[in-house]
Every structure is written in C-alpha cells, then in structure tokens.
Amino acid sequence: MxxxxxxxxxxxxxxxxxxxxxxxxxxxxxxxxxxxxxxxxxxxxxxxxxxxxxxxxxxxxxxxxxxxxxxxxxxxxxxxxxxxARLSNQKVIGRIRIGVMEDYGTKILPRLLADMAERFPFVQIEMEIGLTARFLKRLGSSFDAVIAMHPEGATEGELICREKAVWVAAADYTVEDINPLPMALSNPDCLFRAWALEALSEAGRLWRLAYVSSSLAAVEAIVRQGLAVTVVKGSMLSHGLRNVDPGQCLPPLPSAEIRLHRSKTLSPSAALAINHLVLRLHSMALGS
The missing domain is CATH 1.10.10.10 (Winged helix-like DNA-binding domain superfamily/Winged helix DNA-binding domain)
Incomplete structure (x- = not known):
C-alpha cells in the first residue's frame, strides 16, 4: 500500500x-x-x-x-x-431527535441543521433545547443524540470541542464590584451554576441570587441591564456583555468539554446524518 x-x-x-x-x-x-x-x-x-x-x-x-x-x-x-452524504442523501430517510443546551441550540445548531436539511431532504429533524444533564437520562428513548457539556477530562461521548467558563457582566456597568455580588443563574442542574457558586464560596466572596431562570436568554437580558453577573461559555459572549477578568475581583473558573452522545439503537440513516453533524461541528471548532 x-x-x-x-x-x-x-x-x-x-x-x-x-x-x-x-x-x-x-x-x-x-x-x-x-x-x-x-x-x-x-x-x-x-x-x-x-x-x-x-x-x-x-x-x-x-x-x-x-x-x-x-x-x-x-x-x-x-x-x-x-x-x-452528497451521493447518498436521497437514500437517507427517517427522523432524528437531538437534545442540546440552549446556547448551542440557538446560536450554532440552526446553521448546521439547515445544512443537514439540504443534504438529507427526506430526514425529519427535531431539536429540543434545555439542561442536557436531564436530556442524557432520555438518550435512546426521547433522543437519538444529545450534545452536552461536561467537566474537562470527561470520557463519555465524543469530544466536539473545549470551552472556557467565563464571568460576564453588562458592558456599561461594573456590577462585579458590588458586595454581595448579585448573580443571575440557571436552575440547580446547570454545571456553570454549580461551578460559579463553588468558586465564590471557596474564594470567600459574598453573593446573592438575584435572578433565576431556565432560559439563558432571560438570564443574559438581566445581566445586560447591569443587574447581575453570570457565567457563560467563552465562545458565546453576546452583544452588550463583557468578559470579567478572573483573579481581580472574581475567582477563576474551570474549563468544560462539549461532547456528543449517541443512542445505541441508531438506524443506519440516522447514524449517517449524525456523523455528518459531528463532522460539521468539528469543522466549526477548527474554524473552517
């Protein structure tokens, strides 16, 4: 050879x-x-x-x-x-159910799902956004694939990319100087919420829970008004928000991994479409 x-x-x-x-x-x-x-x-x-x-x-x-x-x-x-995929897309039929966290589901997946719909016109794609810790329990029953966030060093699923957890505040307000620190966070199952509160407690920084919502968009809207600080993925910094450098007034945060989990009972058609999605995610992570 x-x-x-x-x-x-x-x-x-x-x-x-x-x-x-x-x-x-x-x-x-x-x-x-x-x-x-x-x-x-x-x-x-x-x-x-x-x-x-x-x-x-x-x-x-x-x-x-x-x-x-x-x-x-x-x-x-x-x-x-x-x-x-280009040669075989006419043969791929069926339904694919995907669970994903809100930021990826609103900012990244729509572009990729549009590409999948074009390449696999006879595949019905369904997506649900929410807390992926809960979605993983439904993998195989409700979902064919789940894109989930894990602590760095996880071994479950297929690694898509690594993300840095960052503190964010409104671009025009120095909320991080307020004591106790007002926090806007998601529900208790959120990994970033657990990391934020653990880091603040270990650093001895006083904080109060100013706002709680299962919607990341709602949390970011509160932060954008200068009412609180939150934690997001470093690659997902939205307009009107700024990264608060850790070490000055806020403690450092861990890194995370984005991993894709597949159902063990994927049909051949679903497996081909999911393979294409994974490769497109890798391509985006590589900047292509």
Whole structure:
C-alpha cells in the first residue's frame, strides 16, 4: 500500500482513541475489538513514521504530533463523509431527535441543521433545547443524540470541542464590584451554576441570587441591564456583555468539554446524518 494514502478506517480509529484516550472505549464506539483498534493505530503510526500516543499500563496520552495530526485527520474524514452524504442523501430517510443546551441550540445548531436539511431532504429533524444533564437520562428513548457539556477530562461521548467558563457582566456597568455580588443563574442542574457558586464560596466572596431562570436568554437580558453577573461559555459572549477578568475581583473558573452522545439503537440513516453533524461541528471548532 502506498505511503502517500491514508486509509479512512485507520483515521477513524485514531480519532476515536484521541477523543476517548482509551482503546477499550474506542473499540466499543467503533464496534470493533480492542486489539483491532490498537493494530489500526499502530499501522497509522508506522505509515506516518511518528508516535501518535504514549501508552502505559491503564493510561493513554496523545503526543504533540498526535494533537497536530488530529486536526488533519478530522478534516480528511469530514471531506470523506461529506462526499458520501452528497451521493447518498436521497437514500437517507427517517427522523432524528437531538437534545442540546440552549446556547448551542440557538446560536450554532440552526446553521448546521439547515445544512443537514439540504443534504438529507427526506430526514425529519427535531431539536429540543434545555439542561442536557436531564436530556442524557432520555438518550435512546426521547433522543437519538444529545450534545452536552461536561467537566474537562470527561470520557463519555465524543469530544466536539473545549470551552472556557467565563464571568460576564453588562458592558456599561461594573456590577462585579458590588458586595454581595448579585448573580443571575440557571436552575440547580446547570454545571456553570454549580461551578460559579463553588468558586465564590471557596474564594470567600459574598453573593446573592438575584435572578433565576431556565432560559439563558432571560438570564443574559438581566445581566445586560447591569443587574447581575453570570457565567457563560467563552465562545458565546453576546452583544452588550463583557468578559470579567478572573483573579481581580472574581475567582477563576474551570474549563468544560462539549461532547456528543449517541443512542445505541441508531438506524443506519440516522447514524449517517449524525456523523455528518459531528463532522460539521468539528469543522466549526477548527474554524473552517
């Protein structure tokens, strides 16, 4: 086999291991044996002439070369899947139900769902936005796929991108100087709410819950009026809001990961459409 070509199956094995940092979990995702996945990764490393992973007992770490190659591998798979989708979209029929957090569901997914609707005209796409911690309990029954937020280092699902939790306030008000700090937050199941209150408590910063809503848009509207501070994803900073630098008057916050979870009972048509969605999400994360 020519060293100038890269087998997509080897790339899929590599990407799976890079996202899960586990040959066992990658094998489950790809429906292969662990030995088969390990062999495919070794073949890819031999073809490239570099080590993509550092392996030790019970631990897998991606190398610097592996991190760099992950970008190219995802791009190649994206082009491959898009070509297949264009040729086979007339054959894909059925319904896909997707659960996603509000900011992604209102700011990112609509563009991608429009693209999916064009490529798969006979697929009925349904989307529900809300707290994904609750959606994950309904994966397989109510949802075919859930795009959820997790603490950094999670292993469940397929990694889409990493997000930084940031404090935000109104662009024209220094609300962060008020004591106790007025907070506008989502319901208790929200990961950012838990992180914000834990960070404030550990820093000894007094706070009060000024506003609570399950709607992120409503929370941001209150913050935009200079009535409170909240926490959002760094990539989702809306007009009229500003990032409050941590360390001066507010404590630092952890990072999060956005991961896609698939139902174990996806139909072939749904799996093809979800694959296309995942690859488009990766493309957006890479800035393409």
């Amino acid at each position: 020519s060293t100038s070509t890269l087998d997509p199956e080897l790339l899929r094995a590599f990407v799976a291991v890079a996202e899960h940092l586990s040959f066992t979990r990658s094998a489950e995702r790809l429906n292969r044996t662990q030995a088969a996945v390990s062999l495919q990764v070794r073949r890819l490393e031999e073809r490239l002439g570099v080590a993509l992973f550092r392996r030790s007992t019970g631990r897998v770490e991606i190398t610097a070369a592996g991190e760099d190659f992950l970008i190219d591998a995802r791009r190649i798979l994206t082009l491959n899947e898009q070509a297949i």
